[in-house]
Amino acid sequence: MGKVTFIEHDQTEHVAEFKAGSSVMQIAVDSAIPGIDGDCGGECACGTCHVIVTNEWFSKTGTPGNEEEQMLSMTPERASTSRLGCQVVLTDEMDGMTVHLPEFQM
Amino acid sequence: MGNEPHPPYQRPPLSKNYLTGDVDQESLYLKPRSVYENAGHQLRLGVRVEQIDRDSSTISLSDQSRLQYDRLVLATGSHLRHLNAPGADLNGIHYLHDIADSEVLREQLVAGKRLVVVGGGYIGLEVAASANKKGVNVTVLEAAERLMQRVTGPEISAFFYDKHRGAGVDVRLNTAVTGFEEGDQGHVAGVTLADGGTVPADIVLVSIGVIPETALAKGAGLPCDNGIIVDEFTRTEDPAILAIGDCTRHRNLFFEKMQRLESVANAVDQARTAAATLMGEEKPYDSVPWFWSNQYDVRLQMVGLSQNHDQRVVRGSPEDKGFAVFYLREGCVIAVDAVNLPLAFLVGKTLVQQRRTINPELLEDPDTELKSLVNGRLQS
Numbered sequence: 311m312g313k314v315t316f317i318e319h320d321q322t323e324h325v326a327e328f329k330a331g332s333s334v335m336q337i338a339v340d341s342a343i344p345g346i347d348g349d350c351g352g353e354c355a356c357g358t359c360h361v362i363v364t365n366e367w368f369s370k371t372g373t374p375g376n377e378e379e380q381m382l383s384m385t386p387e388r389a390s391t392s393r394l395g396c397q398v399v400l401t402d403e404m405d406g407m408t409v410h411l412p413e414f415q416m
Numbered sequence: 417m418g419n420e421p422h423p424p425y426q427r428p429p430l431s432k433n434y435l436t437g438d439v440d441q442e443s444l445y446l447k448p449r450s451v452y453e454n455a456g457h458q459l460r461l462g463v464r465v466e467q468i469d470r471d472s473s474t475i476s477l478s479d480q481s482r483l484q485y486d487r488l489v490l491a492t493g494s495h496l497r498h499l500n501a502p503g504a505d506l507n508g509i510h511y512l513h514d515i516a517d518s519e520v521l522r523e524q525l526v527a528g529k530r531l532v533v534v535g536g537g538y539i540g541l542e543v544a545a546s547a548n549k550k551g552v553n554v555t556v557l558e559a560a561e562r563l564m565q566r567v568t569g570p571e572i573s574a575f576f577y578d579k580h581r582g583a584g585v586d587v588r589l590n591t592a593v594t595g596f597e598e599g600d601q602g603h604v605a606g607v608t609l610a611d612g613g614t615v616p617a618d619i620v621l622v623s624i625g626v627i628p629e630t631a632l633a634k635g636a637g638l639p640c641d642n643g644i645i646v647d648e649f650t651r652t653e654d655p656a657i658l659a660i661g662d663c664t665r666h667r668n669l670f671f672e673k674m675q676r677l678e679s680v681a682n683a684v685d686q687a688r689t690a691a692a693t694l695m696g697e698e699k700p701y702d703s704v705p706w707f708w709s710n711q712y713d714v715r716l717q718m719v720g721l722s723q724n725h726d727q728r729v730v731r732g733s734p735e736d737k738g739f740a741v742f743y744l745r746e747g748c749v750i751a752v753d754a755v756n757l758p759l760a761f762l763v764g765k766t767l768v769q770q771r772r773t774i775n776p777e778l779l780e781d782p783d784t785e786l787k788s789l790v791n792g793r794l795q796s
Contacts, residue, residue, distance in 0.1 A: 336443070349684045351426035351444075355708035356681070357762065365764055377715065380617050380759040383787065384766075416762070 312405030316343050316361075319413040334409065335359035335395030345411035352396040357381040358415040359395035364384045371398050387412035413416045417477070419464040422515055423449055425607045428680060430518040431542035432710055436549060437522060441515065454796040468636035470654060489690055490633055490644060490652075490659040494678065499534065503596030508604040512539060524619045524729030532607050532617040534593050536563040538709050540623035541576060545711040546584050555615050557593055557607065567707070569722055571741050572753045575734045579714060596620065626678060628663045637775045639675035643664060643676040648700040650690040658693060660686035669702040670769075671721070681706045705769050706761075717761035720751030720768040731760060731786075740764070747773045759786050766790040 316324045316338060326341035338346040339357070347358035354377060362372050368391040374382055375397065382392050395409075425444040432437045452459050453469065460620050463499035475480050495723045498504070510521050525531070525547050533540045536558030548666065555565075562573035563580075578589050580787045592610040599605025606614045630640040638652045639645045643665030650658045650666070661680070661683035668675040685703040692699035706719040725743035732739030738757030742764065748771050753766025763786045772788075778784045 339446075340448050340451065342447070342455070347684075349681060350708065351428060351446075353428065353708065353710060354758075355715070356706075357758075377756065377758050381755070382761065384762040391667060402543070 312400065312402060314400070314404065315408040316345070317410045318345050319411055330400055330402050332400050332401065333396050334361055334398040337400070338395060343411075345415070346395055347415050348396060350396075354378060354381070354394060354396055356416070357394065358386055359413055360387070360412050361393055361395045361398075361409040362387075362412065363390045363391040363393055363398075363404065364408045364410070365391060367404065367409075369408065370401070370407065372405050377411070381416075385412070385416060387414070417460050417463060417465055418477075419462065419478075420514055420516075421462040423447070423459055423461065423744075425515065426680075427514075428708075431512060432546055432779055433517075433540050435518050435522050435543065435546045437524070444515070444565060450776070465632060468657070469631060470636055471656075473656065481493060487694055488657045489694075490657065491661050491683075491687075492629040492659075492663045493633060494662040495629050497625045497627055499593070499622045501593060501595040503598060503604065505623075506596050506604040507602050508618065509596060511622055511725050512543065513626070517658060521619075521621065525550045529553065530555070531619045531621065532557065532615050533621045533623060534607065535623040535625070536560075536587065536589075537562065537566065537625065538707075540621065541580065542709060543621055543623065544580060544585050545583070548580075548636065549712075552619075554584075555588065555617075556580065556591050557591045557609070557615065558587070559592045561581075561590055563587070563589070568718065568753055569725070569728055569743065570740055571728065571734070572716070572731055572755065574767055575739075575755060576711065576714075576716075578734070580711060583685060583712060599663060611690060626662070628665070628676065633657075633659065633663075644673070648702070649693045649698060650686055650701065651693065655778065658690045660690050666701065669700055670704055675705075677705050679707050680706055704765060706765065711744055714758075715756055715758070716741040716753065717758060718751065718753045719761060719765045720749075720783055722751035722753070727776065729776045731779055732757065733781070742767075742776075742779045743783065744774075744776065747776075749774055749779075763790055 324343045326337045327336045334414050335348045339348045350356040366405045378394050465475050467476045476482050486727040496513050502765050530553045531547050533556045536556050544556050547554050561575050565735040579591045595608045596604050597606035606616045608614050630644050633644040634640050644659040646659050646664045646666045648667045650660050662678050665674050665676040689701040709716045725745050727744040729742040740754040740757050740760035749767040754761035
């Protein structure tokens with residue numbers, strides 16, 4: 311078990327617990343965190359689970375793959391540490407991670 | 417209220433990752449049960465709503481209980497179109513619509529067995545790809561002259577034909593099914609064809625589409641015509657009753673006509689509109705429809721409806737890592753089908769939303785960056 315902190319665009323904080331192997335999108339939806347839609351259920355088809363990983367955790371999540379990169383490239387709020395939450399599979403090493411949510415999902 | 421024993425769940429994986437056993441059942445749930453409990457929402461599962469009595473604002477349930485409503489939302493989805501042909505009741509002939517169907521079919525997908533898929537649409541082809549991955553010998557029979565004819569253009573159909581053939585799936589076009597042959601103990605042994613031939617089969621999947629589930633609405637006297645008729649706020653003729661998703665034919669502001677859509681995106685967006693309507697906010701539904709399908713290593717993303725196009729522009733080629741087909745009508749982009757090219761899908765989404773007239777040469781030209789074709793931000 312571990313914890314991830316989600317910070318909404320208006321700075322509201324939410325903490326979600328996870329078991330290794332879940333995705334960031336899944337735990338956000340399961341914890342009813344506003345600001346992450348995950349409309350396609352995690353098939354990397356919709357781009358509605360954009361998160362911005364805090365710099366110090368980005369080495370743990372790694373960089374987006376080619377198709378994820380294309381999805382992110384059209385997001386106006388794209389940051390250098392942006393990821394799609396459905397493509398970030400949580401490991402025990404990510405316990406304590408903080409991610410920010412954009413103002414709008416695509 | 418749901419007649420299945422499961423909490424609301426994602427159906428797309430039923431023909432893909434769930435069918436192959438790569439994800440577990442809980443991962444399909446839209447939300448874990450605790451989210452409903454914490455919100456004070458009661459889930460009544462495994463119970464069927466038998467009737468709506470609008471005069472008394474009550475619904476009758478299959479467990480003989482009744483429930484009063486102030487507002488009612490119908491999200492009854494669709495039911496399978498069945499194939500009426502001799503032998504259609506034989507054992508081993510499957511349909512795929514819910515978790516139970518997917519689990520039964522999964523048990524049958526054993527390497528070396530022969531699966532015949534009747535119908536070359538999204539579901540049939542996704543199952544073909546999943547079964548092929550399991551080492552099952554797959555044959556796909558499609559009555560039309562190309563795959564996914566109802567939803568895509570000839571370039572995409574041809575690409576998927578080649579993809580399936582290349583993977584070892586025997587795809588037969590222009591092939592109508594007339595019935596099923598019986599083998600031992602009432603089990604299917606083969607599929608008979610209009611040309612007189614037979615395809616031997618251990619397992620058959622019939623995937624020939626769905627029909628909107630309108631019985632409950634019809635029984636309550638609500639207007640239905642190829643779906644429950646709703647306005648852009650998801651209201652039926654009775655303002656106390658809303659309807660959303662595959663079961664509806666809705667007034668679509670984007671297409672300026674009545675439209676029925678079978679898609680997750682439509683279901684989710686209509687649900688948001690319904691929630692707003694229930695809360696007294698008028699937020700009309702005007703989303704551009706979009707769809708996706710995963711088969712093998714191919715991600716197909718589609719936006720808009722291509723049926724009435726008068727011009728197609730292909731960007732890239734099927735030999736490339738990704739390519740896309742832009743569908744235009746009177747110079748305006750009305751739909752895009754993108755294969756392993758999410759950028760074209762997203763750019764297309766904006767072009768379709770904005771009803772943009774665009775020089776087809778720019779769409780085709782590899783030196784024109786896709787991103788440069790859209791001005792301003794994507795709509796949220």
